[in-house]
Amino acid sequence: MRLMPLLIILMLLFVSGCPGPAEELPQTKENATRPYYVGLVPSPKNQPETSFEDIVAAYEEAGRLGEVMMVWSDPNCIGQCSRLRQTRVVEAARSNGMEPVLTLNFATIHKSSGKGLQYGICWPNHTAANITDPEFRKAWINEAKSLAAEFRPKYFSLGNEVNDYFYLHPEDLPHYITLYDEAYAEIKKVSPETKVFVVFSYTHLIDNSQWGMLEKFDNRSDLIGLTTYPWKHYSSPQEIPSGYYRRAGNYTTKPIAFTEIGWPSTGSEHEQAEFLDVFQNRTGGMDLEMVNWLFLHEIPIEGTLAKVIQDETATVSLKERNGTKKEIYSKWQELAEKEIRP
Numbered sequence: 001m002r003l004m005p006l007l008i009i010l011m012l013l014f015v016s017g018c019p020g021p022a023e024e025l026p027q028t029k030e031n032a033t034r035p036y037y038v039g040l041v042p043s044p045k046n047q048p049e050t051s052f053e054d055i056v057a058a059y060e061e062a063g064r065l066g067e068v069m070m071v072w073s074d075p076n077c078i079g080q081c082s083r084l085r086q087t088r089v090v091e092a093a094r095s096n097g098m099e100p101v102l103t104l105n106f107a108t109i110h111k112s113s114g115k116g117l118q119y120g121i122c123w124p125n126h127t128a129a130n131i132t133d134p135e136f137r138k139a140w141i142n143e144a145k146s147l148a149a150e151f152r153p154k155y156f157s158l159g160n161e162v163n164d165y166f167y168l169h170p171e172d173l174p175h176y177i178t179l180y181d182e183a184y185a186e187i188k189k190v191s192p193e194t195k196v197f198v199v200f201s202y203t204h205l206i207d208n209s210q211w212g213m214l215e216k217f218d219n220r221s222d223l224i225g226l227t228t229y230p231w232k233h234y235s236s237p238q239e240i241p242s243g244y245y246r247r248a249g250n251y252t253t254k255p256i257a258f259t260e261i262g263w264p265s266t267g268s269e270h271e272q273a274e275f276l277d278v279f280q281n282r283t284g285g286m287d288l289e290m291v292n293w294l295f296l297h298e299i300p301i302e303g304t305l306a307k308v309i310q311d312e313t314a315t316v317s318l319k320e321r322n323g324t325k326k327e328i329y330s331k332w333q334e335l336a337e338k339e340i341r342p
Contacts, residue, residue, distance in 0.1 A: 033341035036288040039066030039098060043295040045323040058296055063096030065336045068290050070259060071100045077122035078139050080104060081146040090151050101155040101259065104144050106131065106176065107165045119168055131172045137179055144183040149190040156194050157225055158183055161201040163210045181220060199225030199259050203232055214251035223289050224252045227260035236271060237263065237278040245283045255289040262294040262316035269327040276331050293332060297321055
């Protein structure tokens with residue numbers, strides 16, 4: 001099995017916790033601003049022994065460090081609207097000054113008897129043969145419409161790192177496109193201001209030359225979402241090529257939402273902090289809508305989770321598990337404190 005989307009990390013987190021060298025930029029008035037929103041997942045400290053006070057503190061701190069927040073839940077597909085009503089995560093995000101970014105997935109990783117981990121259609125308590133199942137499609141589109149009507153989100157992703165699924169199931173892509181188009185239309189009926197998009201793993205777009213997928217969604221999405229973890233290919237941030245991120249501009253005209261970025265601190269905290277500088281340099285001049293770091297606090301990686309992701313991922317955070325700030329914390333705080341430039 002290939003590396004699985006980091007969606008699985010965030011699902012389990014929610015369940016257990018609540019779920020060329022870089023250039024030195026001159027200090028000018030313009031550099032005291034940024035043209036995009038920032039945010040991170042408010043993972044609380046002391047997991048898995050997290051207290052309610054830890055969760056409240058994490059949301060408050062995340063609100064001071066950004067304006068948007070990725071929302072993950074279990075289930076993260078059909079049934080999510082009911083779950084979010086119960087947990088009141090959306091209200092918690094907004095009450096702390098963050099605009100929630102919703103994600104509705106159509107597929108997930110599950111255990112299959114005799115086959116181990118499988119990446120297939122997500123429909124809790126039901127059986128969908130595949131993405132063409134008419135009952136599944138109707139239920140999924142209704143879920144998208146319900147989420148939009150209930151929460152009126154500013155941002156709504158209809159799939160996380162979807163290119164990983166279609167690497168394994170290329171025959172499903174045409175059917176997903178029609179599913180997406182129908183859901184997009186229903187969302188706009190009840191929440192016309194919502195920006196609807198889909199998220200791709202940038203690492204795997206490059207690995208598997210899946211650039212054509214960006215082109216397919218360029219004319220049907222309000223944004224293009226990307227996750228990026230270049231530490232999987234480069235031993236230091238400075239090794240990231242100067243045109244690494246701008247390459248995406250060859251395949252889409254839409255603003256980019258970096259829904260997950262990060263570098264682990266297992267090598268060194270200095271290297272992790274350096275990545276943020278390099279990322280800002282390498283994306284300079286791009287039309288960015290948002291940039292989200294992965295975690296606030298480190299998370300434990302255990303059980304099934306340990307089988308599908310690398311251990312270093314747990315350290316892609318601004319703080320240690322006990323709440324100690326890492327070197328990157330002050331750099332992210334400096335970015336968050338910049339005035340947003342329209």
